[in-house]
Amino acid sequence: MSVFGPFIREVPSRIGHNAALDAAVAVLVNAHTSLIHKKMSNEIVSPELYIRAIKTLQTSLEDPQQGLSTNTLCASVLLGLVEALAGPREGNRYLAHVGGAGRLMELQGPEQYQDPFAKEILRFNRGGIIVTSIYERKPCFLLSPEWRNIAFDKTGLSFDDCLHTDLMQYMAELPEIFHKMKELSNRFDxxxxxxxxxxxxxxxxxxxxxxxxxxxxxxxxxxxxxxxxxxxxxxxxxxxxxxxxxxxxxxxxxxxxxxxxxxxxxxxxxxxxxxxxxxxxxxxxxxxxxxxxxxxxxxxxxxxxxxxxxxxxxxxxxxxxxxxxxxxxxxxxxxxxxxxxxxxxxxxxxxxxxxxxxxxxxxxxxxxxxxxxxxxxxxxxxxxxxxxxxxxxxxxxxxxxxxxxxxxxxxxxxxxxxxxxxxxxxxxxx
Structure with a gap:
């Protein structure tokens, strides 16, 4: 699962410190195991584990301290991966999780992303955040002045990663363009x-x-x-x-x-x-x-x-x-x-x-x-x-x-x- 992003390698060491993250890890590992072994069940994802993870995440989000923590953000991201592994089933809320994780990042503010773990989560989620902004046809917050230098920072990256970062930055321009096209349509019909x-x-x-x-x-x-x-x-x-x-x-x-x-x-x-x-x-x-x-x-x-x-x-x-x-x-x-x-x-x-x-x-x-x-x-x-x-x-x-x-x-x-x-x-x- 490390192909999801370098941040995934740090998750095991964070288990035991945040209930939402623990619950999300449990459901992700369960879903991944079911898929690898091709268990013939109605659902790749255990409903019991998933419901518990969602409820635990909601509780953590309501907590003033845990709600804006990096571990809670990671839990939200992992639940999005669960939805991705499960595929486009009825009721799949992959983009809702991605959109929610993006909103949580926006609320936390760019200063939170000096931490290497949080920054890797942000890197991993850029594409999903941009796609949700495309669907919503609203400008992507990653291009705002306070976020741009963090979301698309190329310091210490390889040449290939720099190319990928440039691509993400260009892709992030699409939601605003679609927003302007919608405004044109509404303004002039x-x-x-x-x-x-x-x-x-x-x-x-x-x-x-x-x-x-x-x-x-x-x-x-x-x-x-x-x-x-x-x-x-x-x-x-x-x-x-x-x-x-x-x-x-x-x-x-x-x-x-x-x-x-x-x-x-x-x-x-x-x-x-x-x-x-x-x-x-x-x-x-x-x-x-x-x-x-x-x-x-x-x-x-x-x-x-x-x-x-x-x-x-x-x-x-x-x-x-x-x-x-x-x-x-x-x-x-x-x-x-x-x-x-x-x-x-x-x-x-x-x-x-x-x-x-x-x-x-x-x-x-x-x-x-x-x-x-x-x-x-x-x-x-x-x-x-x-x-x-x-x-x-x-x-x-x-x-x-x-x-x-x-x-x-x-x-x-x-x-x-x-x-x-x-x-x-x-x-x-x-």
């Missing part, structure tokens, strides 16, 4: 037919969602001509001294957000040069013919370690999500959209090549599939889409989950949530 009248152009609805299709890994957003196009527009019957953006608040707000997303894409492309270099050198991964018979994916990536595999999958997923935002913000039929679509298809194939490694290291090594393969799905050919759903359901079978099944509709719903679309989701917080 995206009544964009009127924008044509204001600008005197034939742009059509600027919010046209062209994300149905999809990324070349060497694509650079510097080639976008749409920004120059926007900046050069002059509305009909408007004095030349007034720009189109000033005359049309909708276009102005969209342009500002488009610049922000392009900056994020630039940063991801810069990070991608290092990621691609590692792939090309063969020091991180080797590519071999796929073992699975009749697989639509003919070659597979085999990474040196689990952390690299999850890091690349996360990186590729964030690239696709960023491209989807750009496609929503660009004018319809902008040439850049077709480049973005092509890049998304290329990235989706990269993600699919990691399946054999994910399956070999299941379930922990396959945790990333709920993000990367779901995001990649819409940019794959129909036979690959069917293969993805079969694979995701085979992971459920391994975890003995029968109350939940992946389907085209479920994947589409999850993908839209990860892309900041649809209604907000709200999770229970501390």
């Amino acid at each position: 995206f009544a964009l037919p009127s924008i044509d009248d204001a600008l005197g152009t034939s742009l059509g609805e600027l919010n046209s969602d062209l994300s149905d299709t999809c990324p070349s890994l060497d694509f650079s957003p510097n080639s976008f001509d749409s920004l120059d196009f926007f900046n050069s527009l002059q509305p009909v019957d408007t004095p030349p001294s007034i720009s189109a953006a000033e005359a049309c608040p909708q276009a102005s707000a969209r342009l500002v957000l488009l610049h922000k997303v392009q900056d994020l894409k630039d940063a991801l492309c810069a990070l991608g040069t290092h990621m691609d270099a590692k792939l090309a050198q063969g020091t991180t991964v080797c590519e071999l013919p796929t073992i699975e018979e009749n697989s639509p994916i003919h070659s597979s990536y085999h990474f040196n370690n689990w952390r690299d595999m999850t890091a690349y999958n996360c990186f590729w997923a964030v690239l696709i999500l960023t491209n989807k935002i750009l496609m929503r913000l660009l004018p319809p039929f902008d040439p850049a959209i077709y480049d973005l679509q092509s890049e998304c298809r290329s990235i989706a194939l990269q993600i699919c090549r990691t399946w054999e490694d994910a399956w070999a290291t299941k379930p922990i090594g396959a945790f990333h599939t709920g993000l990367s393969f779901v995001v990649a799905y819409e940019y794959c050919a129909p036979d690959v889409q069917d293969w993805i759903i079969r694979g995701l359901n085979s992971l459920l079978d391994y975890q003995m989950v029968d109350a939940f099944r992946w389907s085209e509709d479920v994947v589409a719903m999850m993908s839209s949530k990860l892309a900041g679309e649809g209604p907000d989701l709200v999770f229970s917080n501390v």
Whole structure:
């Protein structure tokens, strides 16, 4: 279980000092043992141990001293791991635990995270905190000035860990971008037919969602001509001294957000040069013919370690999500959209090549599939889409989950949530 993060190695020495942590450890070890031995039971998680752990955690949270302790935080995180091991069963509250742990961190304040153990817990939880913020479409507190230098501190980290930290920081920008897009929608109701009248152009609805299709890994957003196009527009019957953006608040707000997303894409492309270099050198991964018979994916990536595999999958997923935002913000039929679509298809194939490694290291090594393969799905050919759903359901079978099944509709719903679309989701917080 040490792949969960270095903090897990310190947990045994902390047993006996915090009732919530003790109870959480008991249920985690029980769940892990049940999974390893493939016990044929209705639940991987013992209901008695789990209920006791939840009640003990609630009691600790109500205690003025224990409530904000690192051990209580660790208990909350461990219960989230229990939910992850159990899989997406009915009533699974994995994201609620992650959201609650994030809220507890926020309440504790950044000064609490000078402690190495607490800092490792924070590092481990960054991805979950960011994903819950994406679902809720609210800015992630990790990017606030008081948290940024702690949450994304690279002091003493290896080169690979620095790359991963940069990736987490870029990913943390997505929730705020989705929040701004929601504000745009609420403020202007995206009544964009009127924008044509204001600008005197034939742009059509600027919010046209062209994300149905999809990324070349060497694509650079510097080639976008749409920004120059926007900046050069002059509305009909408007004095030349007034720009189109000033005359049309909708276009102005969209342009500002488009610049922000392009900056994020630039940063991801810069990070991608290092990621691609590692792939090309063969020091991180080797590519071999796929073992699975009749697989639509003919070659597979085999990474040196689990952390690299999850890091690349996360990186590729964030690239696709960023491209989807750009496609929503660009004018319809902008040439850049077709480049973005092509890049998304290329990235989706990269993600699919990691399946054999994910399956070999299941379930922990396959945790990333709920993000990367779901995001990649819409940019794959129909036979690959069917293969993805079969694979995701085979992971459920391994975890003995029968109350939940992946389907085209479920994947589409999850993908839209990860892309900041649809209604907000709200999770229970501390």
